[in-house]
Each structure stands twice: as C-alpha cells, then as structure tokens.
Amino acid sequence: MKDIENRIEFWTKADEGRTKGRSMPHPFMSHPEMFQSKDVLEIGPGWGRQFKQLDPLVSTYCVADICQKVLDRKVYKDIDRVLIEDYQQDLNTKFDVIAFWYVIHHILGSELDDFFSFLNRHLYVGGSVFFNCPGDEFDQEIGSPENINGDGIKTTPHGLKKIKNMLQKYRFKISYSKDIALNCYVLLAEKIGDLT
16 A cells, blocks of 8 residues: 555544544434344444444454554444555455445555455455445546545545446446435445456
8 A cells, every 4th residue: 555654643542532433323213124233344444333333233343444543432442444555455254234424535546456355355246345435526526536635644535427337347247326415325235246
C-alpha cells in the first residue's frame, strides 16, 4: 500500500479526541438474514456500530483494519482482529460475508485491483460483499478521482460504474443496488467463482 505509514498516522491522529462518527448500521440491519449464523469479516470497523448490531446474529465476527489503534479498541477485545498490511495479504481463512461501510473511498485507484482480489480470495463461492460507494454523479462533480485527495487518507472517490466493473472483473454478481441518500449507493454482490 502506498504511504501506509502516513495513512496510519493520519487516521490515528484524526481519531484522537474525536467523537464517534455518524454512520449508522441501518443498511446492514435491513438485511439481518444475510448475517444470521455466518462467518463475517468487517473491513474498517471504526467504533463498532456495525459489530454491536450484528454480533448477536453471526457465527463468528472478525475485524480488519490498517490501523492497530482501531483494532485495539475495547469493543473488539474478544474477537479475531487482523492488521491489514497490504491487500495481497492472505488471511488463511474464508468468510460467508465481507462488509465495509465508508471504506471504498479510502482505497487508492491503483489499489482497487488488489482490494477486489483480496475480497474474492477471502470469500466462499456464494458468499457476499455488502458495502457502500459514491454514485457516478460524485465523480462528475469533483473531476478525476486520482486528482482530488487521492492519497487514500482523505478520500479517493470511485464512481458506481467503476465499482460495478471491478465487481464483475473479480467474479461478483450484483444482487442489490440502492441509492440510499446523497448519491451514496449500497451494494450487495455474490461471489460467483474463484479467480483463475
């Protein structure tokens, strides 16, 4: 990952003294059956809002982040935690569901292939990814995603079309796509095959 130390330092400092973010787990909780008795990996778990809602439903819950400080939060002390050093990393396990919320825009354009390959490698065939991303209108408003805050620290916007293309390229079939608010889409996609 490009400038991983700078990205970790930025997020560690940004987190100090800050109140918890405003994102809510409601999109995940609108599909509780998807998580029932499943092995779940959440990437970029933040303060644990999703975890607290979903943990009673799942078989196992694992969180992964690039920042050790996030993984060391008390809310995660009794579950498996993975420090992501790069997206070529092999976790030596697979999951039924991989979920991430307000994460994709922190992935550099040059890292998208490795990130979607990571998702494919760590899901069972028939498993699902559930996440959100900006719509294409966001790309048109801000211009080239690589030219505006494209450091993976603040934001690297990827439009809906680009994300849908990446899902298809990495053997996912979209089963749900909904604009929930402010040009933010929720996507659910099923892994239809391993990479060859």
